[in-house]
Amino acid sequence: MAEDPRHAPSRAPQPDATTVLVQHRVPADLGGEVIRIVGYRENGHALAHAVEMAPLAVPLIVGFGEPFRIALGRAPTADERYNSFTSGLYPGFVLIDSTGRAECIQIDFTPLGARRFFGIPMCEIARRMVQLDELGDPDITDLRDRLGEHGDWRHRFAAVETLLRRRLAAAAPRHGATAWAYQRILASHGTVRIGALARSLDCSRKHLNQHFGEEIGIGPKATARMVRFNRALTIARRAETADWAQIAADCGYADQAHLVREFRAFSGASPSALPSFP
Incomplete structure (x- = not known):
């Protein structure tokens, strides 16, 4: 949710639902690692559906509203709820349901950029959905908490940029x-x-x-x-x-x-x- 973006808008928006997408320009110094940074907010009350088809990006989503229901290769169940999460590359399609009240920031990494940012083997998060808490990464947990405290996109994007620069500057070089x-x-x-x-x-x-x-x-x-x-x-x-x-x-x-x-x-x-x- 490069060319090959992941996102979470409805494939068939309901009449009473409106979606706000706030695109943040990716700084030039992050361009080789980060594809897109976007804020997303729904203002509706009807179930919406979306499909992602083999995206060549690794998303990091920090949610502030209702969670999405997401599953790989099939329709999600009511229990498959994700608010703040990531997911590595998956050679298939992803189905996403939303109640119309989601709000999040999404950072799309290139696969190589994700490897440097997360600092873990990418096979650990490939082909599956991963709640951010599963990562056990204090930096990412802190980012989620700080973004939740900010009510405006400008401060949220600034916090994202700060973390991206710090992590990538300290990361191991590409293989x-x-x-x-x-x-x-x-x-x-x-x-x-x-x-x-x-x-x-x-x-x-x-x-x-x-x-x-x-x-x-x-x-x-x-x-x-x-x-x-x-x-x-x-x-x-x-x-x-x-x-x-x-x-x-x-x-x-x-x-x-x-x-x-x-x-x-x-x-x-x-x-x-x-x-x-x-």
Whole structure:
């Protein structure tokens, strides 16, 4: 909730619900690690639904209002409530329900930026929802408490910037080989062969997978699939009428059936359902 943002607005807003999004410009010195900082407030009373499709961002959400109901790959239950939370990369779709009374600040990190900010192996938070209390991180707990005390966005954003700068300045540098491989996957739109990456780095695929688990959260193959899907999704959204066979060819899928399978895996629906998504 880069190009590939996570957020929590309704896919089908109810007539009595209004949503306020307050975008905060990411400072230049944080740009390589942070994708987006945004404030979010709902002023409604009707249940709303949203879907996130294979986002290539790691969000940190600090909530001040009603919690969201969130689940990975399926509809959330009434007990799956999250107010302040994070979630690492997940090669699939995320379903979000809101009562219309949520309020939060969201910081979207690049996967490599999240590794530096959190200071833990990204595989520990990948493929799952994580309440902030589970992290046991005093800095993050303190940020949540301080943001809750501020009633205006300006002071909230200032507190966020202060923590981001302090943590990232003290963080370990990026793992060079993994960062290079990740950038190659992005540059190739997910079509580079993982074996070729391993050979370029003079390491085994197993070794590369281990490093990706620690630094990115998921393996290089799953990462490449997400990147390729996001490219296909971007092309389709920009087209007046999506030519799925051509998109499949342009994005390196074996055929249109391959694209459809990937689309279902990452969005929970077929490509024909694209107009109903945000």
